[in-house]
Amino acid sequence: MDWTGLGDEAIDLLRRYLMIDTTNPPGAEIAGARFLADVLAREGLASEIVESAPGRANLVARLAGDGALGGVVLHHHIDVVYADRRYWTVDPFGGEIRDGFLYGRGALDMKSTGILQLVALLALKRARVPLKRDLIFLATADEEAGSAYGARFVADRHRDWLAGAEYAISELGAIVTPPGARAPFASIVISEKTALAVRLTARGAPGHASMPWPDTAPHRLVRALGRLLDAERPTRVLPEVQEYFARMAQILPPVEAAGLDDLDRSLRDAAFRARFFTNRHHAALVRTSFALTMLQGSEKSNVIPPEASAIFDCRMLPGDDPDEILGWIRGVIGDDQVEVALESTPKVPNLSPPDSELYKAMAAVLRRRAPDAVVVPELLVAFTDNWVFRRCGLHGYGFGPFVLDDGEFRRIHGNDERISLENVRAGVRSYVELLRAVAGA
Numbered sequence: 001m002d003w004t005g006l007g008d009e010a011i012d013l014l015r016r017y018l019m020i021d022t023t024n025p026p027g028a029e030i031a032g033a034r035f036l037a038d039v040l041a042r043e044g045l046a047s048e049i050v051e052s053a054p055g056r057a058n059l060v061a062r063l064a065g066d067g068a069l070g071g072v073v074l075h076h077h078i079d080v081v082y083a084d085r086r087y088w089t090v091d092p093f094g095g096e097i098r099d100g101f102l103y104g105r106g107a108l109d110m111k112s113t114g115i116l117q118l119v120a121l122l123a124l125k126r127a128r129v130p131l132k133r134d135l136i137f138l139a140t141a142d143e144e145a146g147s148a149y150g151a152r153f154v155a156d157r158h159r160d161w162l163a164g165a166e167y168a169i170s171e172l173g174a175i176v177t178p179p180g181a182r183a184p185f186a187s188i189v190i191s192e193k194t195a196l197a198v199r200l201t202a203r204g205a206p207g208h209a210s211m212p213w214p215d216t217a218p219h220r221l222v223r224a225l226g227r228l229l230d231a232e233r234p235t236r237v238l239p240e241v242q243e244y245f246a247r248m249a250q251i252l253p254p255v256e257a258a259g260l261d262d263l264d265r266s267l268r269d270a271a272f273r274a275r276f277f278t279n280r281h282h283a284a285l286v287r288t289s290f291a292l293t294m295l296q297g298s299e300k301s302n303v304i305p306p307e308a309s310a311i312f313d314c315r316m317l318p319g320d321d322p323d324e325i326l327g328w329i330r331g332v333i334g335d336d337q338v339e340v341a342l343e344s345t346p347k348v349p350n351l352s353p354p355d356s357e358l359y360k361a362m363a364a365v366l367r368r369r370a371p372d373a374v375v376v377p378e379l380l381v382a383f384t385d386n387w388v389f390r391r392c393g394l395h396g397y398g399f400g401p402f403v404l405d406d407g408e409f410r411r412i413h414g415n416d417e418r419i420s421l422e423n424v425r426a427g428v429r430s431y432v433e434l435l436r437a438v439a440g441a
């Protein structure tokens with residue numbers, strides 16, 4: 001393979017893709033989809049674009065294998081989040097290259113991955129690599145606003161696009177060296193926590209605020225919220241999460257690594273528990289979380305309202321049961337005049353195995369990209385479109401052959417998002433190697 005040529009091509013395509021403004025809302029992903037369709041057409045690959053609403057486009061193309069094994073869906077989202085130009089030092093849609101970095105909204109999240117997938121697909125087609133799996137290139141709308149016009153639309157209305165597929169590869173996962181660590185940490189995303197919005201509603205007699213009494217609706221609600229915030233939800237360490245921390249212990253200084261190899265036991269120790277929970281990310285990996293986000297009471301300061309309510313954004317781990325969580329909340333608040341109900345249909349979290357053929361191939365590629373890296377399965381605390389495709393029966397993973405430091409990560413959804421040209425070049429090679437390993441005949 002001509003790695004230099006493919007790297008140049010990927011940088012050029014990514015630059016042009018980043019210059020298409022697909023800020024969601026409104027998304028307007030159709031322009032991005034047409035750009036991708038043109039690139040595919042020039043190589044003789046037919047694609048199909050379907051709009052889920054005017055301007056909200058999803059695209060699919062398939063490079064056929066011999067059908068011996070299940071297909072691989074290479075998916076990315078075309079939309080990006082809003083960029084506040086006042087805080088950027090470059091035009092977020094200018095495609096600027098400076099000091100070895102390509103800048104733009106979507107440089108990491110996630111037009112870069114889409115372009116790596118596209119260029120790798122084209123490279124295999126040009127080289128006429130025989131394939132035992134179909135490669136399905138899928139670009140979706142609306143991931144940044146809930147996926148209703150994108151992945152969920154595809155899953156509900158165009159399930160045929162996924163026909164014969166076994167695996168899905170998408171965003172996140174990266175190679176990072178935590179502060180003080182001896183070696184990089186390369187993560188492959190296997191699962192995501194999902195959100196459960198829970199509403200607590202207290203009701204009571206309304207009245208004039210000049211003569212309050214203890215059991216007004218807002219007073220009851222606040223006491224219930226206090227009990228819930230004080231309660232300790234039991235921890236639950238999934239085997240995959242234990243593996244994540246055990247591997248992390250291998251690269252951390254001994255003081256920080258202590259106890260991570262057996263979390264169930266360590267978390268019974270009060271001092272360890274307190275220290276472990278100061279890291280919000282780590283805390284979220286071992287328990288259902290409850291974030292109070294919305295509060296509603298009276299519309300006037302002098303009226304005691306008949307109703308007061310609050311919404312918790314509760315994040316579930318795989319294996320959590322929404323009914324059990326509601327029951328636990330009711331037990332903790334212990335007030336049957338406070339109603340506890342779901343705000344929307346729960347998204348049950350799912351998980352793909354960290355020992356599939358694809359997972360092993362991704363791990364091997366990441367070790368080639370960063371030879372001393374420790375590869376780990378990761379459970380994301382936020383969620384991506386992979387959740388949707390796992391529900392369709394695919395094993396879905398987040399794979400990012402990018403070497404990043406903390407600062408680069410903070411630019412995602414932040415200011416001056418960028419990707420190093422080195423990551424684009426090496427990323428193309430990683431993707432080609434991955435697809436050859438897993439789909440080459």
Ligand SMILES: [Zn+2]
Binds near residue numbers: 077109110143171
């Ligand atoms: Zn994303």
